[in-house]
Amino acid sequence: MSEVKVIEIKKSIFNANEIDADNLRKELKKKKIFLLNLMSSPGAGKTTTLIKLINNLKADYRIAVMEADIDSDVDAIKILEGTGVKAIQLHTGGMCHLDAEMTKQGLDNLNLDIDLVILENVGNLVCPAEFDTGACKNMMILSVPEGDDKPLKYPLMFQVCDIVAINKIDCMELFDFSLERVEKYIKQRNEKATIYPICAKDGRGISELADKIRQEIKEWRE
Amino acid sequence: MHELGIVFSIIKQVDGVAREHNAASVKEVTLEIGEVSGVVPKYLSDCWKWAVDNRSEFMKGCELRIIPIMAKTYCESCEKTYETVKFGKICPYCKSEKTYLLTGNETYIKDIKVT
Numbered sequence: 001m002s003e004v005k006v007i008e009i010k011k012s013i014f015n016a017n018e019i020d021a022d023n024l025r026k027e028l029k030k031k032k033i034f035l036l037n038l039m040s041s042p043g044a045g046k047t048t049t050l051i052k053l054i055n056n057l058k059a060d061y062r063i064a065v066m067e068a069d070i071d072s073d074v075d076a077i078k079i080l081e082g083t084g085v086k087a088i089q090l091h092t093g094g095m096c097h098l099d100a101e102m103t104k105q106g107l108d109n110l111n112l113d114i115d116l117v118i119l120e121n122v123g124n125l126v127c128p129a130e131f132d133t134g135a136c137k138n139m140m141i142l143s144v145p146e147g148d149d150k151p152l153k154y155p156l157m158f159q160v161c162d163i164v165a166i167n168k169i170d171c172m173e174l175f176d177f178s179l180e181r182v183e184k185y186i187k188q189r190n191e192k193a194t195i196y197p198i199c200a201k202d203g204r205g206i207s208e209l210a211d212k213i214r215q216e217i218k219e220w221r222e
Numbered sequence: 223m224h225e226l227g228i229v230f231s232i233i234k235q236v237d238g239v240a241r242e243h244n245a246a247s248v249k250e251v252t253l254e255i256g257e258v259s260g261v262v263p264k265y266l267s268d269c270w271k272w273a274v275d276n277r278s279e280f281m282k283g284c285e286l287r288i289i290p291i292m293a294k295t296y297c298e299s300c301e302k303t304y305e306t307v308k309f310g311k312i313c314p315y316c317k318s319e320k321t322y323l324l325t326g327n328e329t330y331i332k333d334i335k336v337t
Contacts, residue, residue, distance in 0.1 A: 007243060009235070009331040013253065013261075016234045096224050099231070127224030130260060152311075156260055188311060188319055 017131055020100035024107075024134030034217045035107075035117045037135030039157065042123030044143040045167040047075050049200040050118060051082035056210040058085060061115040061217070066090055066106045068098045068122050075120060086110075097127035100134040116217060125154040136220050139163040144177045151185035158189040162216075165209055166197045225265040228329075229273040233281060236334055240280040245336035248278075250285045256328040257293040258306055280336075293326025 012018065028035050040046050054063055065087035067075040079087040090106045092098060098106075098121055107117065119135060121128045140161045142150055145168060151158040158164065164186055166179065179197060186193050194212065198205030232251065240248050255261050267286055274281040293306035299318035306326055308314075313321050 004249060004335050004337055005243075005245075006333050006335050007239060007245075008333045009239060010333075011235065011331055013228055013232050013235075013329045013331055015331075016231050016238075095227055097227060099227060126260065127227070130224060131227065155311075 014130070014132070017099050017101075020104065021132035021134040024100050024104050025136065028134070028136060029220070032221050033114060033117060034137075034220045035103075035119060035133075035135045036213065036216075037119045037121055037128075037133045037138045038141070039121045039125070039128045039138065039161070040123060040141040040143070041125050041146055044123070044141045044146065045200045046120050046123065046141055047078050049141055049165065049167060049198065049206075050079060050120060052200050052203055052206045053210055053213070054079070054083040054085050054118075056206055057116065057213065058083065060214070062113065063116045063118070064088070064110050064114050066103075066110070066117060066119045068092055068102075068106075068120060070095075070122065092122060095122075096124050097122055097131045098133050099131045103133040103135070116213075125150070125157045129154070129157040129160050137162045137216050139165065141165045141167050142182070144168040144172050144175050147175070148177050148179075148182035149185065151182065151189050155189050158186050158193065161190065161193055163209075163212060164193050164195050165205075166195065167200055169197045169204065170199045170202065225262060226269045226273065228261060229266060229269050230277060232331060233273060233278045235331060236281060237279055239334065240336055243336060245280060248281045248284045248334050248336050250287060250335040251281075252287045252289065252332040252334070254289045254291055254328045254330040254332050256291045256326040258323070258326040259329045261329055263288045263290065289332065291325055291328050294324045295321050296324045297321045 063085050065079050067087055068090045070092055073089040076087040076089040088109055138161045183195055196205055196209045255263055270286045274284045294303050295306045296303050297313035297318055298320040300316040302315050304314055312319055
């Protein structure tokens with residue numbers, strides 16, 4: 001029998017993905033494409049918010065959307081019908097998140113004559129936070145019915161997000177949701193996160209959020 | 223089940239290292255997993271066997287060994303260290319929020335045994 005040899009590795013188990021993600025970011029920077037990774041729980045209002053955001057931004061940028069779901073193409077159809085913007089559907093094949101390699105494959109399927117790509121990640125507050133997709137910025141939507149204590153329960157998600165939108169603020173009273181409290185909890189996890197209270201249904205806060213994205217795109221291109 | 227994605231990521235790296243070293247096979251992989259890293263050792267072990275037998279060139283039958291690392295938090299205000307899992311983000315001694323994690327977030331491939 002051949003001799004057993006020990007090889008020291010001492011690298012993060014996410015290392016392979018992190019290298020892919022950094023390479024993807026470099027490529028995007030070179031092509032001046034801004035990739036926004038959008039995350040939330042199922043039902044927080046990702047698709048509705050996206051439609052409102054895209055309609056605000058589409059005069060200024062060429063936009064494409066990548067929808068990641070375990071199955072189905074309902075979201076891609078909704079985006080196309082609601083905005084006229086092309087959406088491609090990525091199926092993760094049962095996996096609970098997208099990684100950088102899957103994201104790159106999705107991007108390769110898009111016409112790269114584009115300024116802004118929004119990746120609608122799988123609805124889940126745990127796994128998508130652990131896998132860097134190669135996006136330029138991470139944004140998450142927390143909806144009021146989920147409760148203002150979510151930053152305490154899913155700390156990593158709030159740590160990795162640059163932008164946090166608090167959606168469905170029209171029903172704060174019903175759910176005993178405190179903006180002050182949620183902001184405090186988010187800042188405990190991530191001092192740098194910027195927080196935007198919105199209501200995707202009636203459009204409140206959408207233009208402020210869209211302006212934030214404009215600013216991020218501008219900085220990315222510089 | 224993000225553990226399956228993690229296992230694929232480990233396999234990709236370990237296969238790469240095995241190839242670099244001209245190894246014939248990988249017998250064992252040792253990981254260091256922190257208590258609050260969000261990676262659940264039991265779930266990793268559950269999908270490990272299937273994944274190494276089906277998705278790897280060098281790792282058929284490879285054993286997984288996990289060294290757990292306890293989570294400890296340091297308080298900047300009173301300079302004490304405490305158990306993260308028991309007390310969380312707020313210091314149990316002085317109630318300060320100015321705390322940070324010392325250990326417990328590790329997700330490392332420590333080493334591998336090859337032939």
